[in-house]
Amino acid sequence: METKPLKIKILGIVGTPIKNGNCQYQLEEALKRAEATGRAVTELVLLEDYKINYCIGCDKCMRKINKIQAEVGHDVFPVPIEGYNCSIKDGMEELHLKMLDADAILLMAPVYIASIPGQVKTFIDRCRTFVHDFRLLDKVASAMTIGFFRNSGQDTALDLMRTSLLAIGLNVVSYGSSSVSTREGLGVPIKETRFAVKEDLAGGVMVDIVVKKLVRTALHIKAGKLAMVESEGGSCTSPGFWE
Ligand SMILES: Cc1cc2nc3c(=O)[nH]c(=O)nc-3n(C[C@H](O)[C@H](O)[C@H](O)COP(=O)(O)O)c2cc1C
Incomplete structure (x- = not known):
């Protein structure tokens, strides 16, 4: 019987106000390399395409998590919450659902003043529910960055x-x-070298390593979960596993 190769889903997230710049180019390349393994399907999202408001610190996400934990047990892992768990209705709703649907997340941001752009920090802050609900626990991630100078904040x-x-x-x-x-x-x-990241061989090697480790580990996690379901009827994230 012919078996279909197991595939994982990678969500590439690029956080920069510049569309079609070096960051987007290199993340697209990384996703192409992942797809070339024949083991990954990918999707690229640009934070710039989404309206993302600041976290207002209302704690609503945490209160909902605490309530569920009080009902079903404080050691429940992950917390059984369906879908979006934030009081602010904006572009984050779609992004949370995409993150929950992926097996792997690749986050790319440029160096801004030896740090990351505020846009990316805002996105991260708005992921607070996941700190407490553990819904991303079987997913893998890596980060990528690009700056003007070598060793200047990367x-x-x-x-x-x-x-x-x-x-x-x-x-x-x-x-x-x-x-x-x-x-x-x-x-x-220089205008002619607007895409100088294409010439950065050392950077390209690092991207290769990032992609290989991401695909390999995500595949192994997915395969391990499927194997446990087949042999034991459930995996470590099945309800009741930790009881
Ligand atoms: C506000 C701002 C701050 C920056 N700070 C740094 C920095 O500290 N170090 C650095 O190497 N590059 C810095 N850069 C340059 C960007 O990291 C660089 O242009 C990067 O390629 C931007 O990605 P893009 O080509 O996708 O637009 C800065 C750029 C901006 C706009």
């Missing part, structure tokens, strides 16, 4: 993104990739 940006992805309950599977968008990382933006 590590800080990556660190922030990795830690944030971990904090919202994702399993970060690689150090991440860091690239430059000016020739040789000299920090000179």
Whole structure:
């Protein structure tokens, strides 16, 4: 009997106000490499296309989680919440659903003043429900960044993104990739080299590693869950597993 290859779904999220820039280009390349394995389907979203308001700190997401936990048990893992769990109705609703539907998340943002753009921080803050509801617990993630100069904030940006992805309950599977968008990382933006990230060989190698680890680990998690369901009738995330 012919078996279909198991595939995972990767959601690529790019957070920059510049459309069709270096960040979008490199994330698209990463997703193409993932698809070339024959084991991944991908989707790219641009935060710029979504209206994302600041988190207002209302705690509504947490209160709902606490209420469910009080009803069904404080050690329930993940918390059985359906769909969107935020008081603000905006573009985040669609983004949360896409995140919940994916097996892997690849977050790309440029270096802005040795950090990440406010747009990306706002997006991360609005993922607070996942910190407490553990609904992303079987998914993997990696971060990618691009700056003008070599070593001018890429590590800080990556660190922030990795830690944030971990904090919202994702399993970060690689150090991440860091690239430059000016020739040789000299920090000179030349019109002809607007896409200098294409020339950054070191950055390209890091992207390769990020993609390979992401696809491989996501596939293994998915295969492991399916195997447990087949042999034991449920996986570690099935209701009742931790009782
Ligand atoms: C507000 C702002 C701050 C920036 N700060 C840094 C920085 O600290 N270090 C750096 O290497 N590049 C910095 N850059 C450059 C961007 O990281 C770089 O242009 C990157 O390629 C942007 O991605 P894009 O090509 O997709 O637009 C900054 C750009 C802007 C607009």
